[in-house]
Structure formats: C-alpha cells, structure tokens
Amino acid sequence: MTTSYKVLIIGAGPIGIACALECKKRNWDYVVLEKGALTNSLFNYPKNMSFFSTSEKLEIDAIPFISTNPKPNRDEALEYYRRVATSNKINIHLYEAVKGIKNVDDHFIVTSSKTEYHVDKIIIASGFYDIPKLLDVPGETLPKVTHYYNEAHPYAMQDVVVVGASNSAVDAALEIWRKGGKVTMVIRGTEIGDRVKYWVKPDIINRIKEGSIKAYYNSEIKKVTETDITIATPDGDITFANNFVVALTGYRPNFKFLIDAGIHLSDDKAQLPEYDPETMETNVHGLYLAGVICGGMETHKWFIENSRVHAKLIAAHIEKLDA
Missing domain, CATH: 3.50.50.60 (FAD/NAD(P)-binding domain)
Incomplete structure (x- = not known):
C-alpha cells in the first residue's frame, strides 16, 4: 500500500x-x-x-x-x-x-x-x-550496565557507578544516593560539568566533599565484570565491588x-x-x-x-x- x-x-x-x-x-x-x-x-x-x-x-x-x-x-x-x-x-x-x-x-x-x-x-x-555514546570497554554489554536512567528505586542498597558529570549523571547520582544506594561517580574531566543546573550543582559538590558520594576525576572505566569494576585513575587502576553501572555519557x-x-x-x-x-x-x-x-x-x-x-x-x- x-x-x-x-x-x-x-x-x-x-x-x-x-x-x-x-x-x-x-x-x-x-x-x-x-x-x-x-x-x-x-x-x-x-x-x-x-x-x-x-x-x-x-x-x-x-x-x-x-x-x-x-x-x-x-x-x-x-x-x-x-x-x-x-x-x-x-x-x-x-x-x-x-x-x-x-x-x-x-x-x-x-x-x-x-x-x-x-x-x-x-x-x-x-x-x-x-x-548512546558507548564506553567501548569489556563488560559493557552485561545486563548490569545501562545507558539510560529512569528512577532510583532499583538501585537502593546497591553499589552503583554513575559515569559522567552532566545534568543527567548528576541527577541520577543524587537520586540514587537519596534512595539508599552507594554511589561512585567516574568523571573523565576535572570537575562537574559547566552546564549542570545551577540549583543542583552545589548539592552534588557538597555531597562529594562530605564523602556521601565518591567521585573519581580524570578517570575512566577500564573493565566491568559481574561482580566488580576497574577504573583508571591518576593514581593508578582501582578495582572495587559493583552491582550496577549507569553510564550517562551522552x-x-x-x-x-x-x-x-x-x-x-x-x-x-x-x-x-x-x-x-x-x-x-x-x-x-x-x-x-x-x-x-x-x-x-x-x-x-x-x-x-x-x-x-x-x-x-x-x-x-x-x-x-x-x-
């Protein structure tokens, strides 16, 4: 037709x-x-x-x-x-x-x-x-890795890595932390993004400063497995336990x-x-x-x-x- x-x-x-x-x-x-x-x-x-x-x-x-x-x-x-x-x-x-x-x-x-x-x-x-812009790292296709974020509840009481420092990454990190998730941010740049909403940026900076949310700057993911994650940092590679990766890289x-x-x-x-x-x-x-x-x-x-x-x-x- x-x-x-x-x-x-x-x-x-x-x-x-x-x-x-x-x-x-x-x-x-x-x-x-x-x-x-x-x-x-x-x-x-x-x-x-x-x-x-x-x-x-x-x-x-x-x-x-x-x-x-x-x-x-x-x-x-x-x-x-x-x-x-x-x-x-x-x-x-x-x-x-x-x-x-x-x-x-x-x-x-x-x-x-x-x-x-x-x-x-x-x-x-x-x-x-x-x-989505992919990370191109081993383990990216595992079910625990997502490039979209909908809500925080599934990540409660879980070790969650949020990749990125844009509005979406910051919003996800704060929401997941407030719902009881243990959040680690992996950020390629030196700081939180310039375009992050002005009323949200102080919140994420303060959560990082007080240690509620861990942030690795100038860092990238190297590998993801079922049980952990390895990231490259200025101080060398670090591997730690991980349940989910929310990669909001654009x-x-x-x-x-x-x-x-x-x-x-x-x-x-x-x-x-x-x-x-x-x-x-x-x-x-x-x-x-x-x-x-x-x-x-x-x-x-x-x-x-x-x-x-x-x-x-x-x-x-x-x-x-x-x-």
Missing part, C-alpha cells in the same frame, strides 16, 4: 509537533511518523526530571503551557505536548519507524515499518536520544540514516549536517532538518527553546517554493 502526502515529518517530539501545526495551518496534506510513543525522548527521561527552561520557553505555536512550578517536570511536559497533539488532531502515526528515504525525480519515497509513502517534502525532527544522532538520505556531514568531530540556517533545507532539495538533530555531535547546541522557530522557517520556505 502506498500513500501520498505533501509533507512527511519524521519524529513526534515537540519540534515535530510544531512542524505539523505549521502544516495544518496551511491545510497541507501531511503525516508525522514516530517509531515510539508520542514525544518518545521525553517519555524516556527520568521520572523526576525537571527542565532547565521555564514553561513558556517550552511552548509551541504560542499555546500556553501552565505548570505548577516555574520549571516544569517531565510529566507536566508529557501532558502539555499530548494535549497539543490531541486537541489539534495532529495526524501522527505512532510506533511506525522510518526505514529508508529514496529521492526519485522531484519527490521522495519513504519506506516505513508498515507501508510506503510518496511525498513532496520531508522534515527530519528525530532528535538524538536513541543511540547520545548521538543516527548519522547513518542522514547519510543514507543523501545529507552531507562535516568531516570534523562535530559531524554537522549541511543545511541552510535561513530555510533549514539540507543539501538535498526538499529535505529539511528541525530541532536538536541540526547540531550533529554538538547535542547541546539546539533544544526546544531555541529550535521552535525551525518549524516556521521550513513552512515559510515551502510556501515560497509553492508560490
């Missing part, structure tokens, strides 16, 4: 929904394909997570986001984006993964896990949360998917995809990028707050091409 649309949007996160709203305003035939749940990345955030941004900066299309606290939590964000999608009757196909994009003449053929689509334009707003976009679609990436470590910042169109005519995926490996560059405008830029360019 083949279906035709003017615009196909890949990803039903906040920016994908914003793009869909712009299409709806113009009465364009469009569809949003999402391989998981609605706002799948947000859904997989830790249950107790609070955003750095205030609620008004997370709003899309000027639809008010009312939260209990100035900085909303995960559940409030899920409720907000769910209501935006349902009340505006956004055409979203959930649990339908895009398998491939083929550029044929002046249109695209998109193959999904369920069917095939013929579309004029494509907007990729798929984020970067699906592929994530990266699906670069293979972008390359297979014909999008050029920069040759440096950033692997920045090629696009026009005024229109968000890539080097492939009719194929656009929106949201955090625009930053390549610089995953801190784009977020909801400053990439909401991408939806309007893309819609305006498509409208201009149609004129």
Whole structure:
C-alpha cells in the first residue's frame, strides 16, 4: 500500500509537533511518523526530571503551557505536548519507524515499518536520544550496565557507578544516593560539568566533599565484570565491588540514516549536517532538518527553546517554493 502526502515529518517530539501545526495551518496534506510513543525522548527521561527552561520557553505555536512550578517536570511536559497533539488532531502515526528515504525525480519515497509513502517534502525532527555514546570497554554489554536512567528505586542498597558529570549523571547520582544506594561517580574531566543546573550543582559538590558520594576525576572505566569494576585513575587502576553501572555519557544522532538520505556531514568531530540556517533545507532539495538533530555531535547546541522557530522557517520556505 502506498500513500501520498505533501509533507512527511519524521519524529513526534515537540519540534515535530510544531512542524505539523505549521502544516495544518496551511491545510497541507501531511503525516508525522514516530517509531515510539508520542514525544518518545521525553517519555524516556527520568521520572523526576525537571527542565532547565521555564514553561513558556517550552511552548509551541504560542499555546500556553501552565505548570505548577516555574520549571516544569517531565510529566507536566508529557501532558502539555499530548494535549497539543490531541486537541489539534495532529495526524501522527505512532510506533511506525522510518526505514529508508529514496529521492526519485522531484519527490521522495519513504519506506516505513508498515507501508510506503510518496511525498513532496520531508522534515527530519528525530532528535538524538536513541543511540548512546558507548564506553567501548569489556563488560559493557552485561545486563548490569545501562545507558539510560529512569528512577532510583532499583538501585537502593546497591553499589552503583554513575559515569559522567552532566545534568543527567548528576541527577541520577543524587537520586540514587537519596534512595539508599552507594554511589561512585567516574568523571573523565576535572570537575562537574559547566552546564549542570545551577540549583543542583552545589548539592552534588557538597555531597562529594562530605564523602556521601565518591567521585573519581580524570578517570575512566577500564573493565566491568559481574561482580566488580576497574577504573583508571591518576593514581593508578582501582578495582572495587559493583552491582550496577549507569553510564550517562551522552547520545548521538543516527548519522547513518542522514547519510543514507543523501545529507552531507562535516568531516570534523562535530559531524554537522549541511543545511541552510535561513530555510533549514539540507543539501538535498526538499529535505529539511528541525530541532536538536541540526547540531550533529554538538547535542547541546539546539533544544526546544531555541529550535521552535525551525518549524516556521521550513513552512515559510515551502510556501515560497509553492508560490
């Protein structure tokens, strides 16, 4: 079965929904394909997570986001984006993964896990949360090692190593410690990350200073076994008992998917995809990028707050091409 649309949007996160709203305003035939749940990345955030941004900066299309606290939590964000999608009757196909994009003449053929689509334009707003940056050490595939953190309860009364010094790693370390876990942080750099939320950073620094949470700076994991872990420190290798490893070392976009679609990436470590910042169109005519995926490996560059405008830029360019 083949279906035709003017615009196909890949990803039903906040920016994908914003793009869909712009299409709806113009009465364009469009569809949003999402391989998981609605706002799948947000859904997989830790249950107790609070955003750095205030609620008004997370709003899309000027639809008010009312939260209990100035900085909303995960559940409030899920409720907000769910209501935006349902009340505006956004055409979203959930649990339908895009398998491939083929550029044929002046249109695209998109193959999904369920069917095939013929579309004029494509907007990729798929984020970067699906592929973790691996440690590449022996034992990383053991069940005790995870690259995602949901909640602290499973780690109560356990010896837990948290890898990283970003917001996610700091939040996990503090929550696990408060739920009765024995936490050791392994940090590649010399200190807690600069981007850690300003109201959280003093907490983790004080817990480390008082010895409640052990931290090894300038250190890396060398090996993980069923019963222990070995880390390389400035003072030499150390091995100690360990039940779980929560490796929150970041994530990266699906670069293979972008390359297979014909999008050029920069040759440096950033692997920045090629696009026009005024229109968000890539080097492939009719194929656009929106949201955090625009930053390549610089995953801190784009977020909801400053990439909401991408939806309007893309819609305006498509409208201009149609004129």
